[in-house]
Amino acid sequence: MDKKTIVEETEKYYLPVFGRYPMVMELGHGCRVWDNEGNEYVDAFAGIAVNSLGYNHPVLVKAISEQAAKLMHCSNLYYTEIQVKALRVVAEATGMDRIFFANCGAEGNEGAMKLARKYGVSKAPTKYKIISADESFHGRTFDTLAATGHDYYHVGYGPLSPGHVLVPYGDIKALEAQMDDDVCAVLLEPIQGEGGVHVPPAEYLQQVRALCDKHDALLIFDEVQTGVARTGKWFAYMHSGVKPDILTFAKGIGGGFPVAGFAVPERLAHVFKPGDHGGTFGGNPLA
Structure with missing residues (x-):
């Protein structure tokens, strides 16, 4: 979907409790994220103080992937x-x-x-x-x-x-x-x-x-x-x-x-x- 469709569909179905930025995030690596139009940003929010290892840290991705294949819940x-x-x-x-x-x-x-x-x-x-x-x-x-x-x-x-x-x-x-x-x-x-x-x-x-x-x-x-x-x-x-x-x-x-x-x-x-x-x-x- 393009940016306009994603924003409109989200606003149609999601309970309106967030004031969102008009950006559709698609990829992250380290401290940087890219939207679906190819624009690159530094995420100074760190996912609101969450992404302590940045995005797509290989050790974290490996651990989650291996566990997901064994037992999630x-x-x-x-x-x-x-x-x-x-x-x-x-x-x-x-x-x-x-x-x-x-x-x-x-x-x-x-x-x-x-x-x-x-x-x-x-x-x-x-x-x-x-x-x-x-x-x-x-x-x-x-x-x-x-x-x-x-x-x-x-x-x-x-x-x-x-x-x-x-x-x-x-x-x-x-x-x-x-x-x-x-x-x-x-x-x-x-x-x-x-x-x-x-x-x-x-x-x-x-x-x-x-x-x-x-x-x-x-x-x-x-x-x-x-x-x-x-x-x-x-x-x-x-x-x-x-x-x-x-x-x-x-x-x-x-x-x-x-x-x-x-x-x-x-x-x-x-x-x-x-x-x-x-x-x-x-x-x-x-x-």
């Missing part, structure tokens, strides 16, 4: 060798003990908050409050939307999920004013990336860690954007020396294929019991 009702290899690699890279695989960053953050809520409510029925930051972005599901600190994402949906509180990013006094024993978690990006690149003040993450420890609240770091060496270390928390209780990951970890999830230390491994959480496609052999 079999569900988590069974064990696979490729999954345990991936679990080991992610555990070593994150510095955590247990991994849950999902499909996108919102799923990873949703699962992390769900685990934190279960942890909190097991201590006290009112311990379900989650604090996150203004100008943050954590996803577009209802719970991740409630944790996201941009009003324009909230407009038009009526009441969002209860139990969420927003505070200014980097302001430890504002966080301290909201902290109490009803807080089950504080959810932060080690470096914010949605409303501008916001690096927290020195010692801020250490102070947040101390507040969480004081109130028995879990510290969740959303490393969907900052993870996988985008700040020079495997994960951005490693610059601060502050280890979270839950770490979420997505985007660049799949090199362009949908891979996401969250990681926890062994002490949180049994907050969820079988059946408490799951997903049909997360951790499939191809991913």
Whole structure:
């Protein structure tokens, strides 16, 4: 099909939730992409922070091709060798003990908050409050939307999920004013990336860690954007020396294929019991 037909047919059938550029992409190699009219571009978006190895990296293409020919999907009702290899690699890279695989960053953050809520409510029925930051972005599901600190994402949906509180990013006094024993978690990006690149003040993450420890609240770091060496270390928390209780990951970890999830230390491994959480496609052999 020509460009005009592709654009018109897409606009006819696709739900209009994206503001698209009038370009039809056809081929990618390295950091460059070509449209169906032969024009060449440098993809400075990296597929929205996803294509960490560029387009068509031969090792990635080979791995996906070989696995697709063997087993694409079999569900988590069974064990696979490729999954345990991936679990080991992610555990070593994150510095955590247990991994849950999902499909996108919102799923990873949703699962992390769900685990934190279960942890909190097991201590006290009112311990379900989650604090996150203004100008943050954590996803577009209802719970991740409630944790996201941009009003324009909230407009038009009526009441969002209860139990969420927003505070200014980097302001430890504002966080301290909201902290109490009803807080089950504080959810932060080690470096914010949605409303501008916001690096927290020195010692801020250490102070947040101390507040969480004081109130028995879990510290969740959303490393969907900052993870996988985008700040020079495997994960951005490693610059601060502050280890979270839950770490979420997505985007660049799949090199362009949908891979996401969250990681926890062994002490949180049994907050969820079988059946408490799951997903049909997360951790499939191809991913």
